[in-house]
Structures are given as structure tokens and as C-alpha cells.
Amino acid sequence: MEFWAWFMHKYVQHGPLWVLHRSHHVRPSPRPFERNDWFFVIYGILSAVLFMTGENGARWWFWVGVGIAAYGTVYFFVHDGLIHGRLPFWKKTDSVYLRALNMAHKMHHKTQGRDHSEEFGLLWVSPKYLRLARQQAARKAQSAPAQA
Ligand SMILES: [Zn+2]
Numbered sequence: 297m298e299f300w301a302w303f304m305h306k307y308v309q310h311g312p313l314w315v316l317h318r319s320h321h322v323r324p325s326p327r328p329f330e331r332n333d334w335f336f337v338i339y340g341i342l343s344a345v346l347f348m349t350g351e352n353g354a355r356w357w358f359w360v361g362v363g364i365a366a367y368g369t370v371y372f373f374v375h376d377g378l379i380h381g382r383l384p385f386w387k388k389t390d391s392v393y394l395r396a397l398n399m400a401h402k403m404h405h406k407t408q409g410r411d412h413s414e415e416f417g418l419l420w421v422s423p424k425y426l427r428l429a430r431q432q433a434a435r436k437a438q439s440a441p442a443q444a
Pocket residue numbers: 305309310317321404413
């Protein structure tokens with residue numbers, strides 16, 4: 297699923313469906329909903345159709361629907377909730393992995409155009425960001441007693 301999401305993001309959302317995804321890269325977004333949210337609707341309908349025709353798991357595509365729904369849920373919480381601050385209760389995390397994800401995705405948003413972006417994955421993160429996040433955490437731990 298992560299490979300699929302990466303592939304879709306790089307070649308479809310930054311390709312033919314850039315019209316929908318563009319709103320997500322042009323800042324700031326003044327409205328609570330962006331055009332990019334259509335992707336949740338599209339994937340929601342797709343997984344619902346797979347569920348309904350999948351005969352409760354008797355057909356293989358039922359499990360594809362489960363995968364899409366599960367990934368979509370994680371994606372929403374991590375990408376929209378944590379990284380883009382749409383779920384305000386989840387502002388701060390000390391998890392190195394989640395901080396690295398955050399940094400990588402901020403890099404993805406550095407370009408506002410369709411091309412030359414990087415870090416298209418969501419749950420996969422380049423080791424260099426993990427390294428950076430670990431360094432950051434170590435610095436924070438060192439400076440914490442001084443601030444208290
Ligand atoms: Zn993008």
C-alpha cells in the first residue's frame with residue numbers, strides 16, 4: 297500500500313490529477329476543506345465498492361478494500377491530523393519516526409509546483425530524516441534541564 301500511495305502521489309497526483317492535488321501545495325489554504333480532499337472521497341467510494349462486491353472476504357478484492365480503508369485512515373491521521381495540524385490534539389510528539397515523517401513531508405511541500413518535488417512517500421521516510429530527527433531529539437534532551 298505504501299508503494300501504491302507513493303506511486304499514485306508521484307505519477308497521478310503530480311501528473312494528470314494535479315488539478316485536484318494542487319490545492320494541497322499552494323499555501324495558505326484558507327478553507328477547511330481543500331480540493332485535495334476529493335482523494336478521500338474517491339478512495340472511500342472505491343473501497344466501499346470493493347467491500348460490497350467482495351462477499352465478506354470470499355473474493356480477493358474484498359481485502360484490497362480493507363487495505364485501502366486501513367491505509368486511508370492512517371494516512372488521514374498522520375498526514376492531515378499530525379503533519380498539517382488538522383487534529384489539534386495531536387500537535388506535539390516525541391517520536392523520532394513521526395518527527396522524521398513530518399520533516400520529510402515538509403520537504404515535499406517546499407515546492408509549490410507540480411514538478412521537482414521530493415519525498416512522495418508517506419509512511420516510508422528516507423534515513424537522512426530519521427538521522428536529523430534523532431539529532432534534534434538529542435539536542436532537545438541536552439538543553440531541557442537548562443530551560444527548566
Ligand atoms: Zn504532493
